Amino acid sequence: MFVDWFVGDGMYETVEEIVVRPMQRFHLANVGRMIKAVGPNLKRFEIALIAMQMQGGFDDVFATSFSLEPCVNLTSLTFGSPGGYSVLYHTDDKSCRWIEIMLSQITSKVISEISFWVDEEDVVKIRTGxxxxxxxxxLSKKFGSLKKVELKLREDNKMVMDAVESFMKRRLNKLHVDGVLVFVRNWRPPDI
Incomplete structure:
Protein backbone atom coordinates (compact mmCIF):
# COMPACT_ATOMS: atom_id res chain seq x y z
CA MET A 1 0.00 0.00 0.00
CA PHE A 2 2.77 2.43 0.89
CA VAL A 3 4.59 1.94 -2.41
CA ASP A 4 1.36 2.29 -4.39
CA TRP A 5 0.72 5.60 -2.62
CA PHE A 6 4.35 6.71 -2.98
CA VAL A 7 4.42 6.02 -6.72
CA GLY A 8 0.80 6.89 -7.51
CA ASP A 9 0.71 10.28 -5.81
CA GLY A 10 4.05 11.44 -7.21
CA MET A 11 5.70 11.51 -3.77
CA TYR A 12 8.90 10.17 -5.35
CA GLU A 13 9.53 13.31 -7.41
CA THR A 14 11.52 15.07 -4.66
CA VAL A 15 13.17 12.02 -3.04
CA GLU A 16 16.98 12.06 -3.11
CA GLU A 17 17.75 9.52 -0.38
CA ILE A 18 16.35 6.11 0.53
CA VAL A 19 17.40 4.16 3.63
CA VAL A 20 16.07 0.63 4.04
CA ARG A 21 17.54 -1.49 6.80
CA PRO A 22 17.16 -4.25 7.60
CA MET A 23 15.12 -5.29 4.61
CA GLN A 24 13.62 -8.75 4.33
CA ARG A 25 13.54 -10.59 1.04
CA PHE A 26 9.80 -10.23 0.40
CA HIS A 27 9.99 -6.41 0.66
CA LEU A 28 12.83 -6.03 -1.83
CA ALA A 29 10.58 -6.02 -4.91
CA ASN A 30 8.62 -3.06 -3.52
CA VAL A 31 11.84 -1.17 -2.81
CA GLY A 32 12.72 -1.91 -6.43
CA ARG A 33 9.49 -0.20 -7.51
CA MET A 34 10.39 2.84 -5.39
CA ILE A 35 13.89 3.04 -6.87
CA LYS A 36 12.57 2.73 -10.40
CA ALA A 37 10.15 5.61 -9.75
CA VAL A 38 12.77 7.84 -8.12
CA GLY A 39 15.36 6.96 -10.80
CA PRO A 40 17.74 9.83 -11.61
CA ASN A 41 16.66 11.84 -8.54
CA LEU A 42 18.20 9.28 -6.15
CA LYS A 43 21.57 10.47 -4.86
CA ARG A 44 22.04 8.42 -1.68
CA PHE A 45 20.98 4.84 -0.98
CA GLU A 46 21.55 2.74 2.12
CA ILE A 47 20.50 -0.88 2.52
CA ALA A 48 20.94 -3.94 4.71
CA LEU A 49 19.34 -7.28 3.89
CA ILE A 50 18.44 -10.17 6.16
CA ALA A 51 17.20 -13.60 5.16
CA MET A 52 17.11 -17.27 5.98
CA GLN A 53 19.20 -19.64 3.84
CA MET A 54 16.11 -21.71 3.02
CA GLN A 55 14.79 -18.68 1.09
CA GLY A 56 17.60 -19.22 -1.41
CA GLY A 57 19.21 -15.79 -1.50
CA PHE A 58 18.19 -12.74 -3.50
CA ASP A 59 19.35 -13.53 -7.06
CA ASP A 60 15.86 -14.00 -8.49
CA VAL A 61 14.60 -10.72 -7.02
CA PHE A 62 17.57 -8.82 -8.47
CA ALA A 63 16.99 -10.48 -11.83
CA THR A 64 13.33 -9.48 -12.02
CA SER A 65 12.30 -6.78 -9.55
CA PHE A 66 15.18 -4.67 -8.27
CA SER A 67 17.87 -2.66 -10.02
CA LEU A 68 19.96 0.42 -9.32
CA GLU A 69 20.43 1.02 -13.06
CA PRO A 70 17.87 3.89 -13.22
CA CYS A 71 19.86 5.79 -10.55
CA VAL A 72 22.25 7.55 -12.92
CA ASN A 73 22.96 10.36 -10.41
CA LEU A 74 23.69 8.16 -7.40
CA THR A 75 26.62 9.61 -5.44
CA SER A 76 26.60 7.59 -2.21
CA LEU A 77 25.89 3.94 -1.48
CA THR A 78 26.03 2.25 1.93
CA PHE A 79 25.77 -1.47 2.70
CA GLY A 80 24.86 -2.80 6.13
CA SER A 81 26.79 -5.76 7.52
CA PRO A 82 25.31 -9.07 6.32
CA GLY A 83 26.86 -10.92 9.26
CA GLY A 84 26.12 -8.30 11.89
CA TYR A 85 22.47 -7.92 10.98
CA SER A 86 22.13 -11.71 10.70
CA VAL A 87 23.22 -12.10 14.31
CA LEU A 88 21.14 -9.14 15.49
CA TYR A 89 17.94 -10.47 13.88
CA HIS A 90 18.63 -14.21 14.35
CA THR A 91 18.76 -15.11 10.66
CA ASP A 92 21.24 -17.53 9.16
CA ASP A 93 22.06 -16.07 5.73
CA LYS A 94 25.31 -14.12 6.12
CA SER A 95 25.97 -14.03 2.39
CA CYS A 96 27.44 -10.89 0.84
CA ARG A 97 26.54 -11.86 -2.74
CA TRP A 98 23.74 -9.28 -2.82
CA ILE A 99 26.34 -6.55 -2.34
CA GLU A 100 28.26 -7.68 -5.41
CA ILE A 101 25.04 -7.87 -7.45
CA MET A 102 24.02 -4.35 -6.43
CA LEU A 103 27.47 -2.95 -7.22
CA SER A 104 27.28 -4.56 -10.66
CA GLN A 105 23.98 -2.71 -11.29
CA ILE A 106 25.52 0.73 -10.81
CA THR A 107 25.38 2.95 -13.91
CA SER A 108 26.09 6.27 -12.21
CA LYS A 109 29.22 8.01 -13.48
CA VAL A 110 29.18 10.37 -10.48
CA ILE A 111 29.23 7.85 -7.64
CA SER A 112 31.84 9.14 -5.23
CA GLU A 113 31.36 7.23 -1.96
CA ILE A 114 30.69 3.61 -1.05
CA SER A 115 30.53 2.50 2.58
CA PHE A 116 30.52 -0.99 4.05
CA TRP A 117 29.64 -1.85 7.64
CA VAL A 118 31.90 -4.70 8.66
CA ASP A 119 31.15 -6.84 11.70
CA GLU A 120 33.26 -9.67 13.08
CA GLU A 121 30.68 -12.03 11.54
CA ASP A 122 31.74 -10.80 8.06
CA VAL A 123 35.44 -11.53 8.49
CA VAL A 124 35.31 -15.13 7.25
CA LYS A 125 33.60 -14.01 4.03
CA ILE A 126 36.19 -11.29 3.51
CA ARG A 127 39.16 -13.56 4.13
CA THR A 128 37.95 -16.59 2.14
CA GLY A 129 37.36 -15.01 -1.24
CA LEU A 139 39.03 -1.58 -8.57
CA SER A 140 37.37 -1.49 -12.00
CA LYS A 141 37.03 1.52 -14.33
CA LYS A 142 33.33 1.51 -13.54
CA PHE A 143 34.17 3.01 -10.14
CA GLY A 144 36.89 5.38 -11.29
CA SER A 145 34.97 8.35 -9.86
CA LEU A 146 35.21 7.11 -6.26
CA LYS A 147 36.61 9.58 -3.76
CA LYS A 148 35.98 7.40 -0.72
CA VAL A 149 35.58 3.69 -0.01
CA GLU A 150 34.83 3.51 3.68
CA LEU A 151 34.95 0.39 5.82
CA LYS A 152 33.26 0.94 9.16
CA LEU A 153 34.68 -1.74 11.45
CA ARG A 154 32.76 -2.85 14.50
CA GLU A 155 35.62 -3.54 16.84
CA ASP A 156 34.64 -6.09 19.45
CA ASN A 157 37.91 -7.90 18.76
CA LYS A 158 40.71 -5.43 17.95
CA MET A 159 43.12 -8.10 16.72
CA VAL A 160 40.57 -9.42 14.20
CA MET A 161 39.77 -5.96 12.89
CA ASP A 162 43.50 -5.10 12.67
CA ALA A 163 43.87 -8.17 10.45
CA VAL A 164 40.86 -7.13 8.32
CA GLU A 165 42.26 -3.63 7.87
CA SER A 166 45.67 -4.98 6.87
CA PHE A 167 44.10 -7.50 4.48
CA MET A 168 41.89 -4.89 2.81
CA LYS A 169 44.78 -2.45 2.43
CA ARG A 170 46.63 -5.16 0.48
CA ARG A 171 43.64 -6.21 -1.62
CA LEU A 172 42.56 -2.63 -2.36
CA ASN A 173 46.11 -1.32 -2.55
CA LYS A 174 45.47 1.15 -5.38
CA LEU A 175 42.59 2.72 -3.44
CA HIS A 176 44.71 2.74 -0.28
CA VAL A 177 47.69 4.41 -2.01
CA ASP A 178 45.38 6.98 -3.64
CA GLY A 179 43.87 7.88 -0.25
CA VAL A 180 40.42 6.63 -1.26
CA LEU A 181 40.29 3.72 1.21
CA VAL A 182 39.21 4.88 4.68
CA PHE A 183 38.71 2.88 7.87
CA VAL A 184 36.46 3.95 10.72
CA ARG A 185 37.36 1.92 13.81
CA ASN A 186 35.21 0.98 16.79
CA TRP A 187 32.04 1.93 14.94
CA ARG A 188 28.55 0.90 16.11
CA PRO A 189 25.82 0.61 13.47
CA PRO A 190 22.24 1.57 14.24
CA ASP A 191 20.04 -1.38 15.14
CA ILE A 192 17.35 -0.46 12.63
Whole structure:
Protein backbone atom coordinates (compact mmCIF):
# COMPACT_ATOMS: atom_id res chain seq x y z
CA MET A 1 0.00 0.00 0.00
CA PHE A 2 2.77 2.43 0.89
CA VAL A 3 4.59 1.94 -2.41
CA ASP A 4 1.36 2.29 -4.39
CA TRP A 5 0.72 5.60 -2.62
CA PHE A 6 4.35 6.71 -2.98
CA VAL A 7 4.42 6.02 -6.72
CA GLY A 8 0.80 6.89 -7.51
CA ASP A 9 0.71 10.28 -5.81
CA GLY A 10 4.05 11.44 -7.21
CA MET A 11 5.70 11.51 -3.77
CA TYR A 12 8.90 10.17 -5.35
CA GLU A 13 9.53 13.31 -7.41
CA THR A 14 11.52 15.07 -4.66
CA VAL A 15 13.17 12.02 -3.04
CA GLU A 16 16.98 12.06 -3.11
CA GLU A 17 17.75 9.52 -0.38
CA ILE A 18 16.35 6.11 0.53
CA VAL A 19 17.40 4.16 3.63
CA VAL A 20 16.07 0.63 4.04
CA ARG A 21 17.54 -1.49 6.80
CA PRO A 22 17.16 -4.25 7.60
CA MET A 23 15.12 -5.29 4.61
CA GLN A 24 13.62 -8.75 4.33
CA ARG A 25 13.54 -10.59 1.04
CA PHE A 26 9.80 -10.23 0.40
CA HIS A 27 9.99 -6.41 0.66
CA LEU A 28 12.83 -6.03 -1.83
CA ALA A 29 10.58 -6.02 -4.91
CA ASN A 30 8.62 -3.06 -3.52
CA VAL A 31 11.84 -1.17 -2.81
CA GLY A 32 12.72 -1.91 -6.43
CA ARG A 33 9.49 -0.20 -7.51
CA MET A 34 10.39 2.84 -5.39
CA ILE A 35 13.89 3.04 -6.87
CA LYS A 36 12.57 2.73 -10.40
CA ALA A 37 10.15 5.61 -9.75
CA VAL A 38 12.77 7.84 -8.12
CA GLY A 39 15.36 6.96 -10.80
CA PRO A 40 17.74 9.83 -11.61
CA ASN A 41 16.66 11.84 -8.54
CA LEU A 42 18.20 9.28 -6.15
CA LYS A 43 21.57 10.47 -4.86
CA ARG A 44 22.04 8.42 -1.68
CA PHE A 45 20.98 4.84 -0.98
CA GLU A 46 21.55 2.74 2.12
CA ILE A 47 20.50 -0.88 2.52
CA ALA A 48 20.94 -3.94 4.71
CA LEU A 49 19.34 -7.28 3.89
CA ILE A 50 18.44 -10.17 6.16
CA ALA A 51 17.20 -13.60 5.16
CA MET A 52 17.11 -17.27 5.98
CA GLN A 53 19.20 -19.64 3.84
CA MET A 54 16.11 -21.71 3.02
CA GLN A 55 14.79 -18.68 1.09
CA GLY A 56 17.60 -19.22 -1.41
CA GLY A 57 19.21 -15.79 -1.50
CA PHE A 58 18.19 -12.74 -3.50
CA ASP A 59 19.35 -13.53 -7.06
CA ASP A 60 15.86 -14.00 -8.49
CA VAL A 61 14.60 -10.72 -7.02
CA PHE A 62 17.57 -8.82 -8.47
CA ALA A 63 16.99 -10.48 -11.83
CA THR A 64 13.33 -9.48 -12.02
CA SER A 65 12.30 -6.78 -9.55
CA PHE A 66 15.18 -4.67 -8.27
CA SER A 67 17.87 -2.66 -10.02
CA LEU A 68 19.96 0.42 -9.32
CA GLU A 69 20.43 1.02 -13.06
CA PRO A 70 17.87 3.89 -13.22
CA CYS A 71 19.86 5.79 -10.55
CA VAL A 72 22.25 7.55 -12.92
CA ASN A 73 22.96 10.36 -10.41
CA LEU A 74 23.69 8.16 -7.40
CA THR A 75 26.62 9.61 -5.44
CA SER A 76 26.60 7.59 -2.21
CA LEU A 77 25.89 3.94 -1.48
CA THR A 78 26.03 2.25 1.93
CA PHE A 79 25.77 -1.47 2.70
CA GLY A 80 24.86 -2.80 6.13
CA SER A 81 26.79 -5.76 7.52
CA PRO A 82 25.31 -9.07 6.32
CA GLY A 83 26.86 -10.92 9.26
CA GLY A 84 26.12 -8.30 11.89
CA TYR A 85 22.47 -7.92 10.98
CA SER A 86 22.13 -11.71 10.70
CA VAL A 87 23.22 -12.10 14.31
CA LEU A 88 21.14 -9.14 15.49
CA TYR A 89 17.94 -10.47 13.88
CA HIS A 90 18.63 -14.21 14.35
CA THR A 91 18.76 -15.11 10.66
CA ASP A 92 21.24 -17.53 9.16
CA ASP A 93 22.06 -16.07 5.73
CA LYS A 94 25.31 -14.12 6.12
CA SER A 95 25.97 -14.03 2.39
CA CYS A 96 27.44 -10.89 0.84
CA ARG A 97 26.54 -11.86 -2.74
CA TRP A 98 23.74 -9.28 -2.82
CA ILE A 99 26.34 -6.55 -2.34
CA GLU A 100 28.26 -7.68 -5.41
CA ILE A 101 25.04 -7.87 -7.45
CA MET A 102 24.02 -4.35 -6.43
CA LEU A 103 27.47 -2.95 -7.22
CA SER A 104 27.28 -4.56 -10.66
CA GLN A 105 23.98 -2.71 -11.29
CA ILE A 106 25.52 0.73 -10.81
CA THR A 107 25.38 2.95 -13.91
CA SER A 108 26.09 6.27 -12.21
CA LYS A 109 29.22 8.01 -13.48
CA VAL A 110 29.18 10.37 -10.48
CA ILE A 111 29.23 7.85 -7.64
CA SER A 112 31.84 9.14 -5.23
CA GLU A 113 31.36 7.23 -1.96
CA ILE A 114 30.69 3.61 -1.05
CA SER A 115 30.53 2.50 2.58
CA PHE A 116 30.52 -0.99 4.05
CA TRP A 117 29.64 -1.85 7.64
CA VAL A 118 31.90 -4.70 8.66
CA ASP A 119 31.15 -6.84 11.70
CA GLU A 120 33.26 -9.67 13.08
CA GLU A 121 30.68 -12.03 11.54
CA ASP A 122 31.74 -10.80 8.06
CA VAL A 123 35.44 -11.53 8.49
CA VAL A 124 35.31 -15.13 7.25
CA LYS A 125 33.60 -14.01 4.03
CA ILE A 126 36.19 -11.29 3.51
CA ARG A 127 39.16 -13.56 4.13
CA THR A 128 37.95 -16.59 2.14
CA GLY A 129 37.36 -15.01 -1.24
CA UNK A 130 33.63 -14.29 -0.94
CA UNK A 131 34.49 -10.59 -1.37
CA UNK A 132 36.64 -11.15 -4.49
CA UNK A 133 33.88 -9.94 -6.82
CA UNK A 134 33.26 -6.86 -4.66
CA UNK A 135 36.97 -6.04 -4.63
CA UNK A 136 37.27 -6.50 -8.40
CA UNK A 137 34.33 -4.16 -8.99
CA UNK A 138 35.74 -1.49 -6.67
CA LEU A 139 39.03 -1.58 -8.57
CA SER A 140 37.37 -1.49 -12.00
CA LYS A 141 37.03 1.52 -14.33
CA LYS A 142 33.33 1.51 -13.54
CA PHE A 143 34.17 3.01 -10.14
CA GLY A 144 36.89 5.38 -11.29
CA SER A 145 34.97 8.35 -9.86
CA LEU A 146 35.21 7.11 -6.26
CA LYS A 147 36.61 9.58 -3.76
CA LYS A 148 35.98 7.40 -0.72
CA VAL A 149 35.58 3.69 -0.01
CA GLU A 150 34.83 3.51 3.68
CA LEU A 151 34.95 0.39 5.82
CA LYS A 152 33.26 0.94 9.16
CA LEU A 153 34.68 -1.74 11.45
CA ARG A 154 32.76 -2.85 14.50
CA GLU A 155 35.62 -3.54 16.84
CA ASP A 156 34.64 -6.09 19.45
CA ASN A 157 37.91 -7.90 18.76
CA LYS A 158 40.71 -5.43 17.95
CA MET A 159 43.12 -8.10 16.72
CA VAL A 160 40.57 -9.42 14.20
CA MET A 161 39.77 -5.96 12.89
CA ASP A 162 43.50 -5.10 12.67
CA ALA A 163 43.87 -8.17 10.45
CA VAL A 164 40.86 -7.13 8.32
CA GLU A 165 42.26 -3.63 7.87
CA SER A 166 45.67 -4.98 6.87
CA PHE A 167 44.10 -7.50 4.48
CA MET A 168 41.89 -4.89 2.81
CA LYS A 169 44.78 -2.45 2.43
CA ARG A 170 46.63 -5.16 0.48
CA ARG A 171 43.64 -6.21 -1.62
CA LEU A 172 42.56 -2.63 -2.36
CA ASN A 173 46.11 -1.32 -2.55
CA LYS A 174 45.47 1.15 -5.38
CA LEU A 175 42.59 2.72 -3.44
CA HIS A 176 44.71 2.74 -0.28
CA VAL A 177 47.69 4.41 -2.01
CA ASP A 178 45.38 6.98 -3.64
CA GLY A 179 43.87 7.88 -0.25
CA VAL A 180 40.42 6.63 -1.26
CA LEU A 181 40.29 3.72 1.21
CA VAL A 182 39.21 4.88 4.68
CA PHE A 183 38.71 2.88 7.87
CA VAL A 184 36.46 3.95 10.72
CA ARG A 185 37.36 1.92 13.81
CA ASN A 186 35.21 0.98 16.79
CA TRP A 187 32.04 1.93 14.94
CA ARG A 188 28.55 0.90 16.11
CA PRO A 189 25.82 0.61 13.47
CA PRO A 190 22.24 1.57 14.24
CA ASP A 191 20.04 -1.38 15.14
CA ILE A 192 17.35 -0.46 12.63
Missing amino acids: KWDGIISLL
